[in-house]
Amino acid sequence: MRYARNHKAATRERILQGAVTRLKENGSGGIAIAELMEDAGLTHGGFYAHFKSRDALVEESFRHALEGIAQRWRARAEKAPRGEGLEAIVNGYLTREHRDDASGGCALPAIGAELARSSARTRRIFTERLEDAIDAVAAQSAESPAKVAREEAIGVIATMVGSLLLARAAGHEQLSADILKAGRKKALAEHRPRARRAIAKPVRTKVPR
Incomplete structure (x- = not known):
């Protein structure tokens, strides 16, 4: 059977997306190869035509x-x-939709803890x-000095990721919603003064974030 020229690449991508x-x-x-x-829709042995090993796939x-x-964050900001x-x-x-879609949402809260225990090569990828x-x-925050803007950005990201992680872990719906709300408020209020007026309800959009 002859396949289209991009068949192998498409199959590899399908395996990778599943992983x-x-x-x-x-x-x-x-991540189980079988x-x-x-x-x-492939055999176990066919895996090695796309990846050298399970470690390479991971x-x-x-x-x-x-x-x-x-890129997603920049696109959102540009709009x-x-x-x-x-x-x-x-x-x-920090929305309920994103909270409820761990597999399709941002990877940072989903795999952050595991990244800390991963290989040096994987940690370098994460750092980049x-x-x-x-x-x-x-x-x-183009109006702020670069050092200040970077420090504030780190705080915002840490607040966002931590809030989403806790909201997912919370076993009570109201507590989870409160965590998301508090996270939005904290992330915006501490970044710059004018952001305080934008502590609004979450935008109803589709994940991933």
């Missing part, structure tokens, strides 16, 4: 899961009214992607 979903849901321990290949899954975070980019990022991130995300948030 990323399992990584976000259950950590790297949830299950991935079955879902892709590393690529981390990379893939972390890609695009900064916001002038001067409200940070509000768009925060209010679009995190720096991109910090730059995306810091860019929303």
Whole structure:
């Protein structure tokens, strides 16, 4: 049987997407080659035509899961009214919809703890992607000195990620909603004075964030 020229690349991407979903849901321990290949409609042995090993797949899954975070935040900020980019990022991130979609949402709260225990190579990938995300948030404070904007951006991201993680872990719906609300308020209020007026209800949009 002859396949289209991009068949192998498309199959590899399908396997990788399945691995990323399992990584976000259950950590790297949830990535099982047999299950991935079955879902892709392929045999277990066919896996090695796309990845050298399970470790190679896990590393690529981390990379893939972390890609695009900064780009999504920049795109969200660009669509916001002038001067409200940070509000768009925060209010679009800390939502109930994002909280309820761990497998399709931001990778930072889903795999952050595991990243700290991963290989040096994977941690370098994480550091690069995190720096991109910090730059995306810091860019929303163009009027501030670069050092100040970066420090504030780190605080905003830490608040966003921590709030989402706690909101997902909370077993009570009202507590979870309160955590999201408090996270939005904290992230915006401490970043810059005019952000205090934008502590609004979350924007109802689709994940991922």
